[in-house]
Amino acid sequence: MRFRAFLAKFLKYGTLLTSSGFIFTVSLQIYARFFLNDVPPWTEEASRILFIYAIAFASGLAYKGNYFVFLEVFYSGLSPYTKKIIDLMTHLLSFILFGICTLYSLQMVEMGLSEYSPSLQVIMAIPFLSMLILCASICYYSFLAFLKKVKFWKS
Amino acid sequence: MWCRTKQLLLASLLLLSLLACTSKTANKPEYLFKASMLVKENHTWYKAFMYFGELLEKRSGGRMKLEVYPSEQLAKELEAVRLIRAGVIDMTISAGSLTNFAEILTFSDMPFLLRDTIAMHKLINSAIGKQIEREMIQKIGLRPLGYFQRGERHLTSNRPIKHPDDLNELIIRVPNAPSYVVAWKALGAKPTPMAFSEVFSSLQQGTIEAQENPFAMIKNAGFSEVQKYLNLTGHLITWGYPLVGEKQFQSLPQDLKTIFLESAKDMQAFEHQLFLQNESKVQEQLKQAGMIFVEVDKTAFMENGEKAVYESLSPPMQKIYKSIKKITQ
Numbered sequence: 001m002r003f004r005a006f007l008a009k010f011l012k013y014g015t016l017l018t019s020s021g022f023i024f025t026v027s028l029q030i031y032a033r034f035f036l037n038d039v040p041p042w043t044e045e046a047s048r049i050l051f052i053y054a055i056a057f058a059s060g061l062a063y064k065g066n067y068f069v070f071l072e073v074f075y076s077g078l079s080p081y082t083k084k085i086i087d088l089m090t091h092l093l094s095f096i097l098f099g100i101c102t103l104y105s106l107q108m109v110e111m112g113l114s115e116y117s118p119s120l121q122v123i124m125a126i127p128f129l130s131m132l133i134l135c136a137s138i139c140y141y142s143f144l145a146f147l148k149k150v151k152f153w154k155s
Numbered sequence: 156m157w158c159r160t161k162q163l164l165l166a167s168l169l170l171l172s173l174l175a176c177t178s179k180t181a182n183k184p185e186y187l188f189k190a191s192m193l194v195k196e197n198h199t200w201y202k203a204f205m206y207f208g209e210l211l212e213k214r215s216g217g218r219m220k221l222e223v224y225p226s227e228q229l230a231k232e233l234e235a236v237r238l239i240r241a242g243v244i245d246m247t248i249s250a251g252s253l254t255n256f257a258e259i260l261t262f263s264d265m266p267f268l269l270r271d272t273i274a275m276h277k278l279i280n281s282a283i284g285k286q287i288e289r290e291m292i293q294k295i296g297l298r299p300l301g302y303f304q305r306g307e308r309h310l311t312s313n314r315p316i317k318h319p320d321d322l323n324e325l326i327i328r329v330p331n332a333p334s335y336v337v338a339w340k341a342l343g344a345k346p347t348p349m350a351f352s353e354v355f356s357s358l359q360q361g362t363i364e365a366q367e368n369p370f371a372m373i374k375n376a377g378f379s380e381v382q383k384y385l386n387l388t389g390h391l392i393t394w395g396y397p398l399v400g401e402k403q404f405q406s407l408p409q410d411l412k413t414i415f416l417e418s419a420k421d422m423q424a425f426e427h428q429l430f431l432q433n434e435s436k437v438q439e440q441l442k443q444a445g446m447i448f449v450e451v452d453k454t455a456f457m458e459n460g461e462k463a464v465y466e467s468l469s470p471p472m473q474k475i476y477k478s479i480k481k482i483t484q
Contacts, residue, residue: 045331118252118255
């Protein structure tokens with residue numbers, strides 16, 4: 001329970017911080033293009049990394065809050081039994097898919113240790129870490145959602 | 156009704172599974188290489204790789220085969236390099252982007268370093284050129300199979316630029332690489348790093364006033380519609396390495412390795428011929444599109460730009476820079 005609360009907070013503040021950072025760097029870039037003599041070359045890369053992180057942090061939360069696209073047109077026309085199967089399979093398949101992605105993103109992070117970004121000169125393992133955050137958080141929340149559905153359909 | 160739909164669904168699923176099972180196992184080669192290309196099908200690099208594939212298949216008696224995927228279908232340039240290292244695909248073309256893995260590769264994409272293509276050939280065939288190739292194998296795990304010359308980069312603008320003094324805070328789009336920013340700043344321009352996909356609309360809207368690229372890229376991107384002058388600065392002479400993953404190459408038996416390397420040599424010669432034909436054709440097309448070619452004071456550009464680029468390098472790279480200058484003089 002404590003871990004769940006910590007993770008939700010971590011993702012929430014992560015999303016807020018990276019989104020604010022993204023807005024700041026893009027604004028700085030636009031301002032510099034029009035009003036300053038020098039455009040800091042790092043802004044383009046920083047904005048890209050911050051955007052990716054904002055998505056990575058927010059995806060798990062979106063899954064938790066059920067904010068993803070939901071095709072009700074087809075779903076509502078199905079029988080209760082098919083609905084039950086789809087409900088369970090959706091979360092189970094998401095869990096399996098993102099579980100596999102989590103394992104592969106670990107490999108990517110390891111590969112990123114020997115690569116540097118062109119202008120910020122940070123090791124690429126840092127941007128690649130966003131994939132791990134995205135996959136692991138969706139994997140965790142899809143598992144919880146699966147358990148919740150099992151409980152619901154049993155009752 | 157529902158029963159019938161179910162039957163139909165089941166039948167379609169069965170048909171799909173059957174189709175998925177059919178494969179040409181009889182024609183399957185022993186070694187299948189997958190190459191990711193940044194360029195389109197009409198580019199000389201793509202044609203050269205297709206030719207390379209034909210040579211491989213013919214000379215190995217069908218034991219080796221090459222599948223070429225153009226227009227970033229498989230991955231973008233850097234992603235392709237990562238995929239090769241992960242063993243997902245096998246080949247690509249790259250050079251300057253590899254600076255992220257090994258600093259020495261910075262010399263393959265450095266403005267105001269080489270005066271002409273003779274200097275470029277001298278550098279590639281020198282001890283430093285061999286050091287670059289060694290580092291690519293050891294540090295990145297990619298084996299270069301030769302090199303493809305890229306067109307010189309020139310500046311396009313809406314006012315003629317003959318001398319660095321004419322730049323006078325001209326807003327130039329540059330790729331996101333520190334050496335470009337430093338060099339153009341030293342010349343008196345206002346360099347703005349920007350993604351290539353944004354360049355055309357930014358030129359239209361006036362966010363930037365100029366950009367620099369090789370002839371073929373200027374033509375392909377349609378910059379002649381928004382830029383009047385093509386200033387022949389030739390400030391960057393660069394090349395691309397056709398690359399294969401070292402792990403993938405080492406997995407070949409000796410006889411196939413020999414065929415692979417010999418075919419690569421023939422591919423390089425074939426591409427060079429295509430490149431020369433293409434360069435003159437593209438220049439004509441740009442002139443016909445209304446662009447005015449402007450001769451520039453190349454020496455003045457070189458003198459002002461190279462000092463700034465040199466100062467932006469780390470001490471070990473400054474040492475190599477001096478050696479390159481000696482070799483290419």
